Amino acid sequence: MNYQTLNITIAGALATVTLDRPDVRNAFNDTTIAELALAFDELGRDAALRAIVLAANGPAFCAGADLNWMKKMAGYTHAENQADALQLARMLRTIYLCPKPVVAKVQGDCYAGGMGLVAACDIIVAAEEVNFCLSEVKLGLIPATISPYVIKAMGENAARRYFLTAERFSAREALRLGLVHELVEAGALDAKVAEIVKALSSNSPHAVRQAKVLVRDMAGQSVNDALLADTAERIAHIRASEQGREGVASFLEKRKPNWLN
Known part of the structure; x- marks a missing residue:
């Protein structure tokens, strides 16, 4: 399939799904959501694969929801908003339930819905310069659809603070909270992810x-x-x-x- 917002490569037993909208900081829209759900469903059923890496092109990993998509949603009815949000929730569940181990390679800032993407993964590796933010309340919203995964990943106590304050926090703080598993220099990110993928691929x-x-x-x-x-x-x-x-x-x-x- 030709994806509009993703770049998917397969090398041996490893698949890499790359968010590929660097011009909008990899913010996602309804197309990205549909493509991520399809990609992880198909890759999860590929018997030849041993692991999947979720990555991103450009300086940011994911800035959350696309502004044009948000403008479009502003005119939705309650029923249309509910259906739209359910698509996002189902996509996150597809990543979370993927039969293959999923490693998030976070090379840049990760905000709002982007945190849901990484929290749904099994292993999260981040560059030291990365910042995280659950910014929804600044816009009068709440991080509802991503909350099951973010709360599991960072814990209820930390989620309570950052859901309410929308403060930006560092990758080092994310490591302390347990949201991030490995923190490395940007230049060492690929090597660390490769090391983890090698460990995964050596197991049954x-x-x-x-x-x-x-x-x-x-x-x-x-x-x-x-x-x-x-x-x-x-x-x-x-x-x-x-x-x-x-x-x-x-x-x-x-x-x-x-x-x-």
Whole structure:
């Protein structure tokens, strides 16, 4: 497919989805939302892929919503606004639920809805110069559709502050809060992302997929008998799987597992 707002490349088992509207600081509109949803749905179903990187062209990662799109929305009815917002919510869910591990490579400032994009990813690597901002209340809005992912990523207490104040905060603060996993100099960004992708690609594809589901399902759960039974069933199931058996056998036999051949 020919994308209007994205650039998608595939190199071996790695796909890179790049926001490609640098002239508007990669602000997204309805076209970008539709294309991101389609891209991550299709890439998530590609058995040959082991990881996806979400990146951006230009000095900014994503400035949030496109101004022309916001002007258009100003004339929408309540029903039209609700339908429009639901498309954004579904796109974020598609990234969040993508079967492949998704790494966000944040090379520039990331504001408003852009923070939803990175928070929906599994691993976030940012350059030291990056600034973040949840700026919605400055415009009389709230970060509603991105809130499930941002709150999970940075925690309720931090989200309460930055949702309410719309203060800009640094990548170092984002690292402290847990929103960002790795902070590097801009020149080292590509190398760090490549290092993480290499680590992801060396692991069992089936186990990585199931580990991603495991984190999502276990977060916030009470440790009760039902949870114990659930976790025991999960490990029993994966031990008996083809890749589970191969992984243990290759370790004991001191050889590479077949997914690395």
